[in-house]
């Protein structure tokens with residue numbers, strides 16, 4: 457079969473490995489669409505601390521069930537599915553309370569084991585979610601990034617009467633914008649990039665210029681109250697530190713952005729009690745794929761419209777281009793030739 461293989465940092469090549477044999481408990485998936493995520497770009501640039509090479513990347517996988525390992529049940533052969541890439545151990549505390557997204561022994565498809573930049577991939581049969589009929593494979597491959605937005609909005613308990621500020625209009629910020637909008641919330645988005653803000657506006661957010669003066673602009677549009685919900689999706693420590701002055705008293709902060717390991721973030725302790733702030737972390741997603749697919753099928757998520765499709769064999773060129781300029785392509789999805 458055809459596959460794009462990361463040999464080492466900055467070494468991605470097309471190769472022809474044998475089709476994976478599904479083990480007991482696993483399903484074989486014929487890949488129909490494989491999304492390129494920032495995590496894959498980090499594998500390419502050698503900045504993903506969890507990956508071991510050689511590795512076939514991709515955790516945003518839509519395809520059809522092509523077979524099962526011995527004694528394994530699941531959706532019928534030929535069923536269109538997406539793959540939830542987070543595999544928990546089932547034994548640790550987070551797994552026991554239903555948070556396998558923070559499993560102590562987490563395995564991620566496309567990071568710790570081979571993923572979807574290939575004609576076929578073997579994954580645990582329990583991690584398949586059926587795709588609604590009216591959703592294309594291409595659109596279905598967005599289930600994973602949209603699920604991150606669903607998780608963030610669940611953590612922040614975003615409801616129709618909420619006013620939400622999304623800090624950072626990259627792919628995760630935009631996913632939050634769309635999911636929060638679909639729940640009926642009024643959504644502001646802030647970013648330093650005018651281009652990203654323009655996209656956030658197209659997706660239904662009210663743009664607010666980031667950087668110096670953000671606090672004043674936020675207070676101005678909220679009658680000096682601050683934002684009921686602040687969602688941090690920049691991963692910049694200074695922006696995280698600013699969330700407590702942007703949030704309204706009694707409001708919620710959700711942190712989705714990732715700072716580097718060991719980076720400290722200082723929050724004014726008195727604000728936490730004085731404003732009675734609810735502070736949540738939010739990691740990837742857990743059990744959010746069905747809702748994400750429903751949202752995509754309902755037409756409320758527009759992000760797939762600004763994505764580009766490429767043949768899988770173009771992966772080495774696309775990664776090279778993105779490593780030089782991450783803004784060159786908003787979102788790339790690969791289609792294996794076999795499909």
Ligand SMILES: [Zn+2]
Nearest residue numbers: 493516600601
């Ligand atoms: Zn992703």
Ligand SMILES: [Zn+2]
Nearest residue numbers: 545548551559
């Ligand atoms: Zn676990």
